[in-house]
Amino acid sequence: MNTARLVAGLKSPTVVVGGLMVGIWVVCALFAPWIAPYDPLQNKAPLQLPLSTGPDGSFYFLGTDLLGRDIFSRLVYGARTVVLWAGLATATAFVVGLAMGLAAGFYRGWVDRVLSFVANVILSFPVLVLYILVIVTFGASGINIVLAVTFASAPGIFRIVRALTIDIAAQDYVAAAIVQGESPLRIMAAEILPNAAGPLIVDACLRLGYTTITIGVLGFLGLGLPPPTPDWGGMVNDGRPMAIAFPHMVIFPCIAISMMTLGLSLLADGIREVGLSPVRSGGKEA
């Protein structure tokens, strides 16, 4: 059954195209030192145009920025930043959201009411205002971005997990497990979670995209990872003052981030269509 779905997935053009768009950057992140032609922090000839050769004979595929750093190398290393921090932040958000959602959906009652209220409170914050508040107060660092993303997206994951859990907990096999005297923890992990996996995988792809956008936006606003970390959003922010004269400094990072987020959306759509999951509307972060 699972291999059949895998084959179906590989035949779907949406999955293949999306997977390629994301895959390229994952490969860049893994093998950055071998792919990037130069050190991303090294100051070479400033403001070289794409496809030009610098005074010292180095070739700049995508040109250099204001400080003479090779843009292509920075993009490749920037993929590391995105894959690492977006992956980590989404993973922690999922752990928190899963735990909350399983507990609320399985136990219902006051547990559900308290957790749902907490989720509603957090969701009544406009996300970006929340990020700005957290980052300004606690400073800009990778860990703080992870904390802010977890805080802001766990409630959305909670809602989906909760709804799925309520659905699945009403099934006969869960009732059977309860009668058998299995522990709640085991039921949640062994009975409920595997049956909710499909929609959750789709949601994970979408969330990974949102988180990538978030890290990009924070970088763009100058609230992201502190310089000189190569970071796509930060590169746009750095290049903005000179963008009218040298648009290559901002266009390429924007293409990189758009490729990544579009790839993740396509992947999510493709997986949904292939039927790894029953169709379920996840809802958008408010």
Place this chain on the structure above:
Amino acid sequence: MSRYLLVKLAEVLGAMLTVSFIVFLVLEANVEDVAVKVLGAYSAPDQRQAWLQENGYFDPFVLRYLRWLWNFVTLDWGSSTHYRVPILEILPQRLAATGILAGITLAIMVPVALILGVLAGMREGSAVDRGVSFFSVLTTSIPEFATAVFLSAIFVFWLRLLPGASTMLSGFSVTEMILPVSVLTLYSAGYLARITRASMVEAMRSPYVRTALMKGASTSRIVLRHALRNALIAPVTVVMLQIPWLLSGVIVVEVFFAYKGFGTLLYEAALNTDVYLIEACAMVSVVVVVATQLISDVLYRLLNPRIRFGDEPAGATT
């Protein structure tokens, strides 16, 4: 209806109070920090102590919170430390500027998205459907600052048709509005079009549409008289829920185009750690979000006669 509204209102007030407490906790729990932020990094320690004493910062935390909340409710919002003017002198005009931007965006985005969604959903799987679906995935996946960069590269750098900044320094300018509005429209239209399409597809599959089809009604009659009314319930409420989402987009777009609205105000307040201004902006945005959620919820129930007030909302909240 009135009982439902009362419960909902209590819920909303509870959420807002909690949020206000979090905002206060995050920004004012550390008294020393507040003094540094308000008086500046070069103020003397005893000067800070005197200021804190004078302004009642050594009172118990809960008392300070209640006083702060009361001041907020009675519109006594203090002064901005960065702009050196009372907050109520700058915030309303910035909010109005953002209102204009968001208003124009909604006025263009909603009809475009509804028409695209209805056209796509009328014939599931048609070329139009696939085109609209691709368009909406494309526009919603690309971050708004990247859309802004792409549009600027084309229309400002390459074609030299539009101005690259929207400072509105010499009064309101239509050409300066085009790019910010386009970015926001592209960014938000895709999602609404998708919802409309899904809702339209569902309506077209329903028994009453099949009946109308078998009775020999024309396509236009089926769409306009039968399907559309039911298909538009979900999108109308989604529009309201999109306003908070739009607010996040607005901050980025305003910063990018240097548009003097609420978004840039919040952003500049954040960069300059202008505590009171951040607090005021955060509270205003929470009020806006919560109000639109409430309106959306009520609207959904008014439009959909199948749901009575007091029932669990089905799908309206997500």
